[in-house]
Amino acid sequence: MKNSNSLFLPEIAKVVSTRQLTAMEKYIELKTIDDREFDFTPGQFVQLSVFGIGEAPISISSSPFNRESIGLCVRRAGDVTSAIHKLEPGSRLGMRGPLGKGFPVKEMRGKDLLFIAGGLGLAPLRSLINYTLQKRDDFARIRILYGAKKPGEILFPDELQTWRERKDIELEITVDTPDQNWTGKSGVITRLMPSLKLEPENTFALIVGPPVMYKYVLLELQIKQIPETNIIMSLERRMKCGIGKCGHCQINGVYVCLDGPEFSYHTLKFLPEAI
């Protein structure tokens, strides 16, 4: 975007397909109208706009190895996301990005990875998980913990099943409130953590979830003695410009949009108000 005429000028993108994931979440696949290839790092986001409604920051959920299109998992929450939910294949959107820095994929190389996804946090982590599965030999042990509120809110169940069937990764799912048909684990995600056997110095923990989850997950990770530099969290903010000017996402001297949205705990602990 740096070479563009205006920092606020979006590209036009078209909806290729849509898929209802849960009552609240929809998966939207986008291409640019000139079919340009996408090049992004997992954890980056786009400013997506429905013309006439406005812009909202949405993290990219698809694998960076798929360069023809990007996939976004959008929860219907505000004006823009509600409008996105109404879009059909062929609809036009505005898109700025990819924005932000994304996950530190280079530093993660050779390490054990512990993914901790809470609710919609699976959306950006899915991009990173699929990236690491594609480059499976670059990483050591891979474990995924995923917590949803209810069984009906579990995102990407088919994909979770294929992950579960793989022998080279471990997946555990829990729901806060099980229903009659649920046979898996129940309780908050931190319940999955005490039994984990980790090599702390060699482990990267990659966490995306609601603010309340971070506080408790951090406590568990500190018990496990994971180094602060290896705990990576993604922050949500009310971002507007996405380019470090408008002030909305500022935490102390940091602009979450530009400097993040992923940060190590080593950085975040010096940023009160971050979590």
Next chain:
Amino acid sequence: MEKRLYKKDFGSFITSLQGLGYKTVAPKKDNNLIMLDEIQGADEISLDHVITNNSIKEFFFPKTEKVLSYRMEKNKVEIEEPEGFAVKAVIFGSRPCDAFSLPVMDKVFNWDCSDKFWVQRREAITIVTIACDKCDSYCFCTSVGLAPDAKQGSDVLLTKISDDEYVVETVTEKGENLIKGLEGVFSDSPSGVPDRQVATVEKKFAIDKVKPWLDENFVHKVWTEFSLKCIGCGACTFVCPTCHCFDIVDECTMTKGDRVKNWDGCQFKMFTMHTSGHNPRSTQGERWRQRIMHKFKYYVEKFDSILCVGCGRCSRVCPADMNISEMLEIIATEASQPGNKD
């Protein structure tokens, strides 16, 4: 060679500028306010004030500004970028504090990537400042390292030496070119040292005490105390020449519309509120801490400038009679005699 500008020549100054295609902006009366605004002739200029009610900011970063317009048909969108927003202009009679806000704001609008809306206006507009010959109790420029006759940010600085005479100093090449292009408007200086009428602005606090204190006191009782009177109206952020937060919204009819950038402010609860309802800065005390910290700590660390020019507008306009220089006095005093944090 040093020049003079006589009050009687303001008319030909403004007319000559307009003849050269400049839009002319100067302080003018608007009922009970003195506003920097476009003028047609020198008779509209009003100079009998301490400071204009509005800051210089809106000429570079308007309250509301179209960043693009669009037209929609089914499965088709056309986007158009605005053109001609940077109009060649001279701002005459701005104050040194306002002029200094421009190089301070250049930093945020040019770091990492440049905002063309700001940059092109900066190029198009020439600043002819008049040094302050008076001040009021809200002024505190000298406390933040400025002076009532500071030159930074101005292209030309005028200083009053009598009721109808100003000394003219060119500060930048842009200012020099402006003066050169206006033959007959400026007079040569007679010999002798002129008696410059410059206000004496009292120094209210020791700025060097402020940042070290802020570094240590993110958690402190003063943040809540400061905020108790605040009604969260955000007026302070709008009149501030260095507050630069903005929102981006769409304004449209069914098939066409504009995407506009509007002033926003950190004193509003909604400024940081997520769609989920979670708010990382949920109290007014936290929002005041953000305002002070941003101006006197974060901006200093990131851009090596204080994000305050001591104009005092925030305090003049505050409906709850809050006063930022008093807060900074308290902070500087706390720094000298650390008290109870709770």
